[in-house]
Amino acid sequence: MKKAFLILVFLCSIVLNAQTIYTPQKEFIFFVKYQSETENDSCYISMWATEKTWEFDSKQHELVYAYHNVSDGLVEKWPYQTSEITGIIENQKTIWMHPPRSEKLSILEYFPFPEIEFPIKCGKKYNRSFIGNIDFLEQFGVIRYKMRINCDGDNTIVSGHTKNRFGNWTVQYTYNNQNGFTNMKFSFNNIQISFDLVEVIEHLK
Numbered sequence: 001m002k003k004a005f006l007i008l009v010f011l012c013s014i015v016l017n018a019q020t021i022y023t024p025q026k027e028f029i030f031f032v033k034y035q036s037e038t039e040n041d042s043c044y045i046s047m048w049a050t051e052k053t054w055e056f057d058s059k060q061h062e063l064v065y066a067y068h069n070v071s072d073g074l075v076e077k078w079p080y081q082t083s084e085i086t087g088i089i090e091n092q093k094t095i096w097m098h099p100p101r102s103e104k105l106s107i108l109e110y111f112p113f114p115e116i117e118f119p120i121k122c123g124k125k126y127n128r129s130f131i132g133n134i135d136f137l138e139q140f141g142v143i144r145y146k147m148r149i150n151c152d153g154d155n156t157i158v159s160g161h162t163k164n165r166f167g168n169w170t171v172q173y174t175y176n177n178q179n180g181f182t183n184m185k186f187s188f189n190n191i192q193i194s195f196d197l198v199e200v201i202e203h204l205k
Contacts, residue, residue: 019049019061019090020090021090021095021177021178021179021180022048022049022061022063022088022090022095022097022180023049024048024049024050024051024061025048025050025202025203025204026048026049026200026201026202026203027046027047027048027078027199027200027201027202027203028046028047028048028179028180028197028199028200029044029045029046029047029197029198029199029200029201030044030045030046030047030184030195030196030197030198031044031195031196031198032044032045032193032194032195032196033192033193033194034104034105034191034192034193035191035192035193036190036191036192037190039104041104043067043068043069044067044068044069044198045065045066045067045068045083045100045195046065046066046068046080047063047064047065047066047100048063048064048079048203049061049062049063049064049088049090050062050063050064054085054086054087054088056087057087059089060087060088060089061087061088061089061090062085062086062087062088063085063086063087063088063097063098064079064082064084064085065082065083065084065085065086065100065102066080066081066082066083067083067100067102068080078203079203083100083102084100084101084102086098086100086101092118093117093118094115094116094117094118095114095115095116095175095180096113096114096115096116097113097114097115097181098113099111099113099114099184105193106135106136107136107186107188107191107193108186108193109130109135110130110134110143110169110188111130111145111160111169111171111186112128112145112147112160112171114158114173114175114181114184115158116156116158116173116175120149120151120156121149122149122150122151122156123148123149123150123151124148124149125146125147125148125149126147127144127145127146127147128144128145128147128160129142129143129144129145130142130143131143134166137166139166141164141165141166142164143162143164143166143169144162144164145160145161145162145169145171146160146161146162147159147160148160154176154177154178155174155175155176155182156174156175156176157172157173157174157175158172158173158175159171159172159173160172166188166189167188167189168187168188168189169187169188170185170186170187171184171185171186171187172184172185173185179197179200181195181197182196182197183195183196183197
């Protein structure tokens, strides 16, 4: 009886932590644009999860980002050279991930990270906050976002905004059950960053 119970607990833990969208070696390719008063850049970013747990949090799987220069096109060799390794949580209750945060994208540290909870509740309102040093502003600050979930056909739109002494902050994520987060938009004053999913590739292990 005890053995059967342990097997059941083990199987339940597998189901609860199953990766169904961001499965290992499935590549999500985003076209990324960065715009400000002085810059107008773009690139491709490939993203994929692995079977490994993230070294800084055993509850998360590794999430890998690789940056590609637009003029070079996408790198054909798989797996690509890693630009950044962070973490993702995907289970029956939630999907939550770290966005890329290298170089100019380090500003994404101060926005609510992409997340969706199941079952999805259309019209739900909630809050997200950042408290700490805002490196690019060289100031300590509190950023409190008012978040809302809207449903639009097969898509779920998660949006948030706040206005404080630093300026205006807005974020918007588009999610669907087939490809996960297909669009992500961030803006802070004159800075605008967008991610558009352009391709999903299943790689053989």
